[in-house]
Amino acid sequence: MPDAGFIQFKYLDYRDWQPGARRMRVENPGFYVMSPFAEAWVVEGALVYDGMSGASPMWHDTLSGASGEGIHDRRAAGDVKLTRYFDGFSVGAGVAYSHENDYISRGGSVDLRVWTADKNTTFTFSYAGAADRIDTPDGAANHERKYVNDFLVGVTQALSQTAIVQSNLTYTRGHGYFDDPYKTFDSRPDNRRVLAWLTRLNRHFPDHHGTLQLAYRYIDDSWDANSHMVEAAWVQPLPHAFSVRPNLRYYTQRAAYFYFDPPFPTGLVFGQPYTADTRLSAFGAFTLGLLLAKDFGGGWSGDLKVEYYRQKSDWRAGGNGSPDILPFSARWIQVGVGKTF
Amino acid sequence: MRRTRLAVSLALLVLLSGCASFAPPQPWEKQYLATPAMQFDADKLDVRNTQHIYYSKEGAAGGYGIGGGGCGCN
Numbered sequence: 001m002p003d004a005g006f007i008q009f010k011y012l013d014y015r016d017w018q019p020g021a022r023r024m025r026v027e028n029p030g031f032y033v034m035s036p037f038a039e040a041w042v043v044e045g046a047l048v049y050d051g052m053s054g055a056s057p058m059w060h061d062t063l064s065g066a067s068g069e070g071i072h073d074r075r076a077a078g079d080v081k082l083t084r085y086f087d088g089f090s091v092g093a094g095v096a097y098s099h100e101n102d103y104i105s106r107g108g109s110v111d112l113r114v115w116t117a118d119k120n121t122t123f124t125f126s127y128a129g130a131a132d133r134i135d136t137p138d139g140a141a142n143h144e145r146k147y148v149n150d151f152l153v154g155v156t157q158a159l160s161q162t163a164i165v166q167s168n169l170t171y172t173r174g175h176g177y178f179d180d181p182y183k184t185f186d187s188r189p190d191n192r193r194v195l196a197w198l199t200r201l202n203r204h205f206p207d208h209h210g211t212l213q214l215a216y217r218y219i220d221d222s223w224d225a226n227s228h229m230v231e232a233a234w235v236q237p238l239p240h241a242f243s244v245r246p247n248l249r250y251y252t253q254r255a256a257y258f259y260f261d262p263p264f265p266t267g268l269v270f271g272q273p274y275t276a277d278t279r280l281s282a283f284g285a286f287t288l289g290l291l292l293a294k295d296f297g298g299g300w301s302g303d304l305k306v307e308y309y310r311q312k313s314d315w316r317a318g319g320n321g322s323p324d325i326l327p328f329s330a331r332w333i334q335v336g337v338g339k340t341f
Numbered sequence: 342m343r344r345t346r347l348a349v350s351l352a353l354l355v356l357l358s359g360c361a362s363f364a365p366p367q368p369w370e371k372q373y374l375a376t377p378a379m380q381f382d383a384d385k386l387d388v389r390n391t392q393h394i395y396y397s398k399e400g401a402a403g404g405y406g407i408g409g410g411g412c413g414c415n
Contacts, residue, residue, distance in 0.1 A: 130411045
């Protein structure tokens with residue numbers, strides 16, 4: 001159980017683009033607070049706000065391009081979670097709400113954590129459910145519904161004084177409306193099952209005062225957009241209570257079985273699943289990032305993180321990326337300040 | 342193909358775990374494990390923001406916890 005509270009504010013500035021076109025910008029202030037109370041309880045909550053502007057998605061879009069209207073959307077989301085700690089286990093329950101002018105999501109979750117007497121092993125069991133409603137201003141989606149159930153089983157194990165590993169298996173099952181209502185002819189199956197297996201290892205190197213963080217995730221998707229992700233980061237403390245954390249991530253996925261290559265709308269058969277959404281194409285992606293953090297003393301801390309992301313068909317592992325797609329780039333910057341209390 | 346992928350996944354898992362020997366620490370030997378760099382998802386807003394971006398730009402997502410609610414970004 002945490003023995004101190006923590007409050008944090010973070011501002012995210014996100015932009016993405018493709019050759020010859022700047023597309024989308026998101027500005028996102030976020031607020032998080034966590035506090036223990038009454039000896040055995042912890043309450044935590046977050047509020048985030050997204051202000052989106054630009055022209056996304058990119059292909060065959062009914063809002064951008066042809067109509068020239070562009071997208072101006074706002075998203076406000078919040079969640080609260082309450083956890084009760086007992087001897088050897090904890091039980092938590094939370095609710096979440098997200099609101100956009102065309103999309104409302106309501107969710108709830110419960111989790112159970114059980115740890116061994118030496119606290120070197122922790123098992124996690126979680127369930128979350130969400131009910132979403134989609135209503136677009138142009139009527140393409142009219143009172144559509146989507147329901148998603150998530151199940152998570154995880155284990156965290158301290159391997160030694162300097163190493164800890166965590167492995168989480170998440171099974172997600174959804175049914176309802178999965179189409180992108182802003183994409184012409186977009187028609188997706190009305191159910192989806194995703195199995196995500198994430199394993200992470202943190203290893204401290206006392207001689208270098210640094211920590212290596214490794215992660216690998218495999219996703220098995222009933223739409224066939226299976227993927228592998230590997231990420232590595234190094235946390236290095238510096239003089240004057242500064243620290244830096246460079247990170248490198250690689251992601252590769254295959255295309256969904258109903259994704260069709262350009263020219264649009266090749267492969268379209270009415271009544272059959274169809275998408276030209278490049279997020280469901282076959283590609284690879286790299287992220288390169290750098291975090292600079294400082295402990296100001298008195299419980300105050302600050303951080304600045306910059307990440308650059310690029311997707312290319314050619315970067316798909318083993319080749320065979322989807323043809324005729326322009327590379328996609330994004331960069332995001334996060335500035336945060338936190339206070340322990 | 343599916344078997345190959347499973348084999349690759351298992352190999353990577355073994356590789357990840359194999360980077361460290363198995364000698365669980367005593368309670369008084371946890372000073373390194375207690376540092377922020379050794380925590381998973383220590384910065385909740387960073388994880389939330391970053392995974393939200395990947396969720397909206399990649400085919401499928403998950404693994405980093407559940408219960409945050411959905412959005413119309415994918």
